[in-house]
Amino acid sequence: MKLILGILVLVLLLSTSVNADLYKLKIDLNTSENSTKDLLIKNGYSSKCRAELNQSGTEMIIDINFYGFKNKIDSEIIFEGIGEGTYKVEYSTKITQFGATGKTKFIRQSLTGSKEFKKEVKPYVRMFKNLGKFFFTEGSRHPEYGKPLTMNKKFFDGKKIFKRTINFLATSIPKISSQLKKMGAEVLKNSEIELSQEFIGYSIINGERYDLLKYNFIVDYKGTNPDYRPFVNDFRYEQIQFIHSDSGLPSVVYDIVPNSDTWMNHSNVCGIYENNSLISEISIPMLMDASKLKKIKKKSKVKVENEDLTEQLKTLSELYNSGVLTKEEFEKAKKKLLN
Secondary structure, three states, X not given: OHHHHHHHHHHHHOOOOOOOOEOOEOOOOEOOOOEEEEOOOOOOEEEEEEEEEEEOOEEXXXXXXXXXXXXXXXXXXXXXXXXXXXXXXXXXXXXXXXXXXXXEEEEEEEEEEOHHHHHHHHHHHHHHHHHHHHOOOOOOOOOOOOOEEEOOOEEOOHHHHHHHHHHHHHHHOHHHHHHHHHHHHHHHHOEEEEEEEEEEEEEEEOOEEEEEEEEEEEEEEOOOOHHHHHHHHOOEEEEEEEEEOOOOOEEEEEEOOOOOOHXXXXXXXXXXXXXXXXXXXXXXXXXXXXXXXXXXXXXXXXXXXXXXXXXHHHHHHHHHHOOOOOHHHHHHHHHHHHO
């Protein structure tokens, strides 16, 4: 479980037409737009992602949820060891009047369960408490809100973000603070670091539009110390973040190149909710399965047709109730629609 918690921290820290098949994804990618409308968090929407995992005989559930409001985004991470206990941490991010995201504040945390569970989680509590500082910030996997996504590749100061990450880890894990700082200094001095984001198109899935944001965070270490190589290899992220267009909220993450986080990213099932009603649910395994996507497209088409019919019936009723249509005309038009 300790390994899972440690990797989960890195996952969240660095969070987030091509070919006919987008890498191994079987989605239809529309690249006709060079940019999107301004990306905004919408009030009343939420994104809920769940990964159910079994590592070395330990069953666990990890929930990462985002809730959109008029002037803030509330976030929560819930780590549940089945039959062992639950750890939950909550954050809140301010939204400015122009739709940009401000600083993220820690709100509260709770830890319940067996003594063994609490003992294993306790060393990471301080780390998770401060983790929210990396949500919705420059260079994270999340996009820049209040502005459109564009196909012009945007570069960030990779060394600055890497240094900030090392300082965060060093502060959160005092026992190995000096080793982390020493390693960080060596890697910064002898590495080229690319950190970039790029809008690559959009896809209609489940009748909902998802914007795709490609995210690269690659540390190319050119030093000679072999002890640092395993850690540096964890800083190779080539990913695609799916963003629900209408709500602006993040959904699943696809790892173009597998890394230590792939087991979680590709296990997530992410639902988008509007006023607590599920409107779309996707997962990476589903997006890699052409037969499942074909069935979803058929369902989406029926859904749209049913919504159009409902709207037309509503309009007919309004015309009848207002006296524009006689009862005979209303019944005739209604029968025609239903047939």
